[in-house]
Amino acid sequence: MDEYFRQIAEHAGRGERVASAVVVSSRGSTPQDIGARMLFFENGATWGTVGGGCVEADVRAEAVRVLADGQGRALEIDLIDDVKGEGDVCGGTLEVLLEAWTDLPPPRT
Amino acid sequence: MAAPERRPAVIDRAAALAAARQALAQRAPIVFVHLVGTRAVELGAPGLLAVYRQGQGLAPGVGGGALTHALAEAAAAALAVGRPRAVTFSADGAAATRRDPAYARFLLDPIVAAPRLLIVGAGHIAQPLARIAAVLEFETIVVDERADFANRERFPAADTVAACPIEDYLAGFDVDAQTYVVLVTRAHRFDEAALRRLLGSPAPYIGMIGSRRRVHIVYGTMLADGFGPDQFRNVYAPIGLDIGAQTPAEIAAAIAAEIVDLRRGGRARHLSLSEFRPAPPSAA
Numbered sequence: 001m002d003e004y005f006r007q008i009a010e011h012a013g014r015g016e017r018v019a020s021a022v023v024v025s026s027r028g029s030t031p032q033d034i035g036a037r038m039l040f041f042e043n044g045a046t047w048g049t050v051g052g053g054c055v056e057a058d059v060r061a062e063a064v065r066v067l068a069d070g071q072g073r074a075l076e077i078d079l080i081d082d083v084k085g086e087g088d089v090c091g092g093t094l095e096v097l098l099e100a101w102t103d104l105p106p107p108r109t
Numbered sequence: 110m111a112a113p114e115r116r117p118a119v120i121d122r123a124a125a126l127a128a129a130r131q132a133l134a135q136r137a138p139i140v141f142v143h144l145v146g147t148r149a150v151e152l153g154a155p156g157l158l159a160v161y162r163q164g165q166g167l168a169p170g171v172g173g174g175a176l177t178h179a180l181a182e183a184a185a186a187a188l189a190v191g192r193p194r195a196v197t198f199s200a201d202g203a204a205a206t207r208r209d210p211a212y213a214r215f216l217l218d219p220i221v222a223a224p225r226l227l228i229v230g231a232g233h234i235a236q237p238l239a240r241i242a243a244v245l246e247f248e249t250i251v252v253d254e255r256a257d258f259a260n261r262e263r264f265p266a267a268d269t270v271a272a273c274p275i276e277d278y279l280a281g282f283d284v285d286a287q288t289y290v291v292l293v294t295r296a297h298r299f300d301e302a303a304l305r306r307l308l309g310s311p312a313p314y315i316g317m318i319g320s321r322r323r324v325h326i327v328y329g330t331m332l333a334d335g336f337g338p339d340q341f342r343n344v345y346a347p348i349g350l351d352i353g354a355q356t357p358a359e360i361a362a363a364i365a366a367e368i369v370d371l372r373r374g375g376r377a378r379h380l381s382l383s384e385f386r387p388a389p390p391s392a393a
Contacts, residue, residue: 001133002222005130006130022193034193072155074145099157100122
C-alpha cells in the first residue's frame with residue numbers, strides 16, 4: 001500500500017494524470033481479491049493488477065476515459081463463460097471502481 | 110456509469126493523498142470512503158467522499174446524519190479487520206441492496222501499513238521465515254547480537270537486519286498492534302528474556318519456540334515472578350501450526366501459516382498451549 005500511494009504521489013507531483021482501479025466486489029469464481037488495485041498513468045504505464053487478462057483490457061479502456069475527463073466511474077465486468085487462452089477461464093462478476101487522482105479543471109456544467 | 114457533466118463528489122485529492130501517506134508512515138490507519146454508485150440518491154459522481162479516523166469519525170459528512178453515522182460504523186468495522194469492504198445503504202443509513210429502488214453503494218478502504226514481522230534470533234529458522242514473510246508482504250525485521258548471523262548476506266529478503274543486543278533493540282522498538290513477533294534465538298533463556306520484555310505489548314502474536322515441557326517451565330517461572338495469566342493471551346508457544354514440520358524451512362512454514370491463520374481468522378490447529386487464551390470461535 002505504501003508503494004501504491006508513493007506511485008500516485010510521484011506521478012501527480014510531476015503534474016501527470018493518474019487513474020486508479022480498485023476491485024469493489026467479486027462474485028462467482030473470479031479469483032480477484034476485494035481491494036486489488038491498479039494504477040494507470042498518462043504515458044500508458046501501469047502499476048499493480050486487478051486480475052490479469054480476463055478483466056484488465058476492460059478496466060484499461062475505462063481508465064483511459066477517466067484519465068481524459070477526470071470523472072470517477074464504477075464498472076461491472078461480466079465474466080461468465082469468458083474463456084481466453086489455454087486454461088485461462090474466469091467466471092462471475094467483478095465490480096471495479098475507477099477514479100482520478102489528479103485535479104482537473106472543474107467539470108463543464 | 111456517471112454522466113460526464115455530473116459534479117464529482119470527491120474531496121481534495123492532494124489532501125487525501127497526504128493523509129494516506131501519513132497514515133502509513135505513522136502506522137495510524139484511516140479509512141477512505143469511496144462512493145461507488147447510487148440509484149435515486151444524490152451524492153454526486155463516484156469517487157472519494159470522506160475519510161474516517163479512529164476517535165474522530167467521518168469527515169466530511171456524507172448525505173444526512175443517519176447515513177454518516179452508518180458509514181462511520183461500517184468504516185470502523187472495516188478498520189478492525191483491516192480489509193476493504195463494499196456496503197450499500199439507503200439514503201437514511203439503513204442497510205440496502207442494489208435491487209432496491211434507491212440506494213448508495215460505497216467502498217470502505219482501510220489504509221493500513223503493512224504488518225510487520227519481528228524475528229528475534231537470526232538462526233536456521235529465521236532464514237527461511239524471513240523469505241516466506243517477504244512473499245507474504247510483511248515488513249520483516251531480524252535482530253540478533255551475533256553480527257555473523259544477523260547480516261544482509263544471510264537475510265537478503267529482510268527489510269531490516271539489526272546486529273545488536275536483543276534487549277537493547279526491543280527497548281527501542283515500537284511494537285504495535287500490527288507487529289507479529291517470533292522468538293527463535295539460539296537459547297531458551299534469550300527467548301524468555303525477550304518474552305519478558307514483550308509481554309503486555311499490543312502485538313497480536315508472540316510466537317516462542319520450544320517443547321511443551323520447556324514452555325510449561327517458562328510459564329511457571331514467569332507466573333511465579335508475578336506475571337498474570339492474562340498477559341499470555343497473545344503468546345503462542347510451542348510455536349507454529351500442527352503440520353508435522355521437521356526441517357527448519359518446514360518449521361518456518363508452520364510459523365508463517367500460524368500467523369496467517371491468526372490474521373485471517375482461520376481455524377487451523379495450533380501447537381501452542383491454550384490455557385491462557387480464550388477458545389477460538391467454534392467451527393459452527
